[in-house]
Amino acid sequence: MEARIRIVRLSGDSPHVATLAEWTHDAWGHLHPGRSLETAIALLREECGPAGVPSVFAALDGDTPVGTACLVADDMSDRRDLTPWLASVFVLPEWRGRGIASRLVQRVEEEACAQGHGHFYLYTPDQQPLYRRLGWRDQEERDYRGEAVTIMRRDFVASGADADQSISR
Numbered sequence: 001m002e003a004r005i006r007i008v009r010l011s012g013d014s015p016h017v018a019t020l021a022e023w024t025h026d027a028w029g030h031l032h033p034g035r036s037l038e039t040a041i042a043l044l045r046e047e048c049g050p051a052g053v054p055s056v057f058a059a060l061d062g063d064t065p066v067g068t069a070c071l072v073a074d075d076m077s078d079r080r081d082l083t084p085w086l087a088s089v090f091v092l093p094e095w096r097g098r099g100i101a102s103r104l105v106q107r108v109e110e111e112a113c114a115q116g117h118g119h120f121y122l123y124t125p126d127q128q129p130l131y132r133r134l135g136w137r138d139q140e141e142r143d144y145r146g147e148a149v150t151i152m153r154r155d156f157v158a159s160g161a162d163a164d165q166s167i168s169r
Contacts, residue, residue, distance in 0.1 A: 005066065005100060007107045008143045012048040012054045020044060020058060020068040031145045047072055052115035053084045057107050059100045061090065067091035070106035072113050076123055076144060079151070084112060086122040086154070105134055113156050123149045 010016060011117050018041050025040040032040075036095045047054040047070055051143040060069035068090050075085035091100045121139070124131065125147050128138065143149070 004041045004061060004165050005098075005103070006060045007057055007103055007163075008060055009050075010048045010058050013089075014048065015058075016058055016065045017041060017045050017048065017056075020090075022087075023068065023090050024094075027090055028088070031147065032115070033145075044070075047051055052111065053109070057104060057111075059095075059104055063093075066095040067100045067104055069101075069108050071108045071120075071137040076151070077120075078144075079121075082121045082151070083138075084117060084120045086112075086120060089122075091126075097152075101130065102134060105131070109154060109156075117156065119153055121151060121153055123151045125149045128152070 010020075021041040021044040022037060024044070025035070025037050027039075029035060029040070044056060048056045053073050055071045057069050058065045068088060070087045072087045073083050073087050074080055075087040076082065079116075086105060089101055089104055091104070109120075119137055122131065122136065123144065128150050131152050134154075136154050138150050139153045140151040141148070142151065
């Protein structure tokens with residue numbers, strides 16, 4: 001059944017941008033007090049780059065979005081020294097437990113690696129076991145805007161003289 005799920009890069013004019021922005025705004029809007037849904041939509045459109053940072057990906061069942069993930073330069077306003085970030089990994093509740101989040105994360109990892117990034121980051125309040133299974137390591141436990149989170153890091157290693165990158169396991 002999940003074989004029909006496609007992971008695609010979104011452009012800023014995609015009809016799915018508003019839907020994905022609404023999901024992530026509903027899930028994590030409390031971390032951005034005062035940010036309206038309209039602003040969240042506009043910001044997500046800006047993150048729909050053609051390659052590298054920033055990029056937005058969607059998991060599609062046919063033409064219906066069921067999940068999303070992003071590669072962004074900055075996802076934690078007080079840790080701009082860390083870049084880039086895996087951000088906004090979200091799968092609709094009825095689609096969870098089917099490996100879609102893992103596929104989205106792997107697609108963002110491939111994008112970061114292809115663009116020559118040696119490492120990148122994420123933060124999560126409650127999905128540490130998922131990310132650890134995917135090769136991420138805890139870097140820092142902290143409070144971010146009133147929520148206990150773990151900053152995690154993923155490292156890549158070079159795999160050849162042509163400077164191709166592969167994800168280290």
